[in-house]
Amino acid sequence: xxxxxxxxxxxxxxxxxxxxxxxxxQNTAEEPKPTPKPTPKVTPTPRPQVIEATPEPTxxxxxxxxxxxxxxxxxxxxxxxxxxxxxxPSDFYSMGAQWVCSNSAVxxxxxxxxxxxxxxxxxxxxxxxxVYSRSTGQSASCTVNVN
Numbered sequence: 001x002x003x004x005x006x007x008x009x010x011x012x013x014x015x016x017x018x019x020x021x022x023x024x025x026q027n028t029a030e031e032p033k034p035t036p037k038p039t040p041k042v043t044p045t046p047r048p049q050v051i052e053a054t055p056e057p058t059x060x061x062x063x064x065x066x067x068x069x070x071x072x073x074x075x076x077x078x079x080x081x082x083x084x085x086x087x088x089p090s091d092f093y094s095m096g097a098q099w100v101c102s103n104s105a106v107x108x109x110x111x112x113x114x115x116x117x118x119x120x121x122x123x124x125x126x127x128x129x130x131v132y133s134r135s136t137g138q139s140a141s142c143t144v145n146v147n
Contacts, residue, residue, distance in 0.1 A: 066140040
């Protein structure tokens with residue numbers, strides 16, 4: 001008896017499905033009308049762009065110390081390497097830099113400016129290459145080991 005009740009219920013559901021699909025067809029014709037309503041939800045997307053604009057006040061030139069891209073180098077005699085200044089105070093660039101080497105018998109310097117210096121290993125040994133700020137007197141050094 002329970003099986004026959006289930007069968008009659010499934011019969012009702014199949015009969016109601018065609019009428020439901022017809023009603024669904026009528027509703028689909030009406031659905032494009034509400035679709036323009038979600039489009040105003042797209043307008044809040046410019047808000048993140050306003051948030052992205054906030055990094056503008058971050059002051060880049062307020063770096064207090066000179067920093068290099070490397071502080072220790074191991075190279076072979078005859079090889080060259082460029083030591084670059086990664087960051088420096090803003091007045092450093094206006095007054096310039098002075099590059100010095102603690103042992104010119106081990107390392108020679110060339111092409112020095114406010115962006116960096118090219119070093120060439122002359123002979124085995126160790127040397128320290130230092131950049132000085134002519135305006136602030138600050139410095140940064142890199143140890144060069146020639147093996």
